[in-house]
Amino acid sequence: MNAGADNAAATARGAEIAVVRRPFLARRGASVAAVVLFAGLALLPVLASVLDDPFLVVTLTRVLIFAIAVLSLDFILGYGAMVSFGHAAFLGLGAYAVAIPAAHGVEDIFIQTAIAIVVCGVFALVTGAISLRTRGVYFIMITLAFGQMAYFFMTSLSAYGGDDGITLAQRSKVLGSEILENDVAFYYVVLAALVLAYIGLRAIIQARFGRVLRGTRENATRMQAIGFSPFSYQLTAYVIAGAIAGLAGVFLANQTEFVSPAYMSWQRSGELIVMVILGGMGTLIGAVPGALAFLLLEEWLAYFSQHWKLGLGVILVLVVLFTRGGIAGFVAKYLGGARP
């Protein structure tokens, strides 16, 4: 009882102090973290060449690709309270937007990316318009259903490998050049896309649009009572997130040079949600540590045991119980910053 009251009082005091003084890190904590993180990532290939470990760049490219997808999911999940359990579908559709045109000789990454964004945007528009008629657990179920529909559609599309998937002859070309074959160049392209997506989504969150989205997350009825219809804002956010995840899919196809329906399975959607939670929901920047921690743990734990998911489960429970706000929340708390 007493401890609870003390805690409440401490929280109230904390809130007041945060308003009165607002130290630099509290105001700019998220931006500082982002700059440090992205600068570190930009220097990574240098480190890799010093350590003579080219595989480091390959591993981190994969992490950054997933971070883009996780970023887009955090945008709708963390700021829009839309728990999409079919987000991997966009990743898969983006990947097929590379593989299918490539099978017909269209290998330019700009054309493939445009196709990915249009296809994912339209898929998000249609499925979102239907899913957003529901709330809570029904929303989760219906997005899961749409994700599975996309999965089974690609599975049955035997012209493009069906269940077995399809191997790319080579990576996409950039205006005829084969620069993406260079792992370091590809790494920087992915990093640049991640930084742009982060800056763009961060701006949207702060802008009028994002404010409506955040307000709806807290109290949809209140938003209606002052004259906002949440639906069109949520749907727009859903489409933006779908398009960005599609972009991640384009990169994923290029990295592995192989595309299969497994990319869009519901397990993959679940993993994306886990990465959001692990990194810190509603922080955007948490997407990078979330994807990093998940993918490295996956490799590390798999090295110990084939039952690695058990270990992952334990770690996830600990993170949720003890960090409150994932890795980003943990860092914010112990380095003096506040939640972004």
Place this chain on the structure above:
Amino acid sequence: MSEVLLRIEALKKSYGALAVTDDVSLDIKPGELHAIIGPNGAGKTTLINQLSGSLRSDAGTITFKGRDITGLSMVERVRLGLVRSFQITSILDGFSVLENAAMAVQARSGSSFRFFRPAATETALNDEAMKALAQVGLDDRANRRAGSLSHGEKRQLEIAIALATNAGLLLLDEPLAGTGKEESAVLVELMRSLKETHTIVLIEHDMEAVFSLADRVSVLVYGRLIATGTPEDIRNDPDVRTAYLGEEEVA
């Protein structure tokens, strides 16, 4: 005709066999503070939900500024200037006090499909929001987190948000709910000053407040309006005394 701002005609709402709003007809005149009172379970909040558009009516019509709004959604009614507050405080706890009000200004000033400029730096929105906060006496709390306000201040903010929408008619659902004596005195004074500028439909339990503020009072009992008149008329109405005030005296 022009002497009526909100006309309610033969409004009905039932849940199964239970008529919660039973053939209610009422005219609200521009500039008046019209209180609706009634014992618990009389259907006051149901009525306000029907008027604000969060609940569909089974029958009857609602006319606002000469326009039939019966089929309009809550959002459309808000755009016409018919705005409600909530009995259960429903502010955005995680936002600053200023942002709570600025959000309501934003809703009526241009498109919110803007993706780049930080909304918090839009001085036009913030200035209007500050005006609404000043009206309720919360301007010195503008940068606080809304969730950290006292209960009474939250009730004030609730009203400031309604003001920030530029409403022509305020539907206030028990603004004094859960407030202490001092807090409620502040809110009563606030409503007294709002009376000068706004038409108000007030649902309230606090009889003292109602009789000191209202120009006219309507009494709702089991979904039916049994009387409408000046506070003096209502005090002396025999039906009201037996049905409602009598109950309190017995208690």
